Structure formats: C-alpha cells, structure tokens
Amino acid sequence: MKPITEDEARQVRSLIAEMFFATPDEMFMADHNHECLTPGAWSIAFEGGPYCWPQVFSDAIYAKEVALPAGIWMEAINSCTVGLYREG
Numbered sequence: 001m002k003p004i005t006e007d008e009a010r011q012v013r014s015l016i017a018e019m020f021f022a023t024p025d026e027m028f029m030a031d032h033n034h035e036c037l038t039p040g041a042w043s044i045a046f047e048g049g050p051y052c053w054p055q056v057f058s059d060a061i062y063a064k065e066v067a068l069p070a071g072i073w074m075e076a077i078n079s080c081t082v083g084l085y086r087e088g
Helices: 006-019 053-062
Strands: 028-031 042-045 072-078 081-086
Touching: 006 028, 006 042, 006 053, 006 072, 006 081, 053 072, 053 081
Parallel strands: none
Antiparallel strands: 028 042, 042 081, 072 081
C-alpha cells in the first residue's frame, strides 16, 4: 500500500489549523514511528487544541464540512492526536 506522503499529512494539518484558528506550527507531526502506527501512516498531535478536538474534527469530516485529501482515512488516537492512514 502506498504510504501517506509528508505533503498529504501537511494538508490535513492545515485543515486542522484552519478549523481551530491555530497555526500548523502549534502541532507536532510525525511519521509512523510515533504512536506505534503502521508503516506509511502519520500522526498529528495538537496538545494546545480544544478539549477532544480529534472527535470534533472527525465529526466535521463525517458531516462533509471538511474534506481530507483523496485516499486518506483518519482516526482519533487520543484526546489530542489523530492518525492518518491510506484507505484500502
């Protein structure tokens, strides 16, 4: 399976920043070696974000208020971190 590129992860980070009136520099982004993710995945942590922001962001995706880049699937890892994976 094709790994998520750093550019794709940065696109998602920008969507998160826009939704929560933050800057991308306020977030920590790492490849699969962080949070014990599967190879090809990325994580984005926003410890200064609103309480349980990953759930709020996930709800916005489900409601089609936010669109992830094509082929990307996201899940909340904890209350301040999301994991990004390739669909399929």
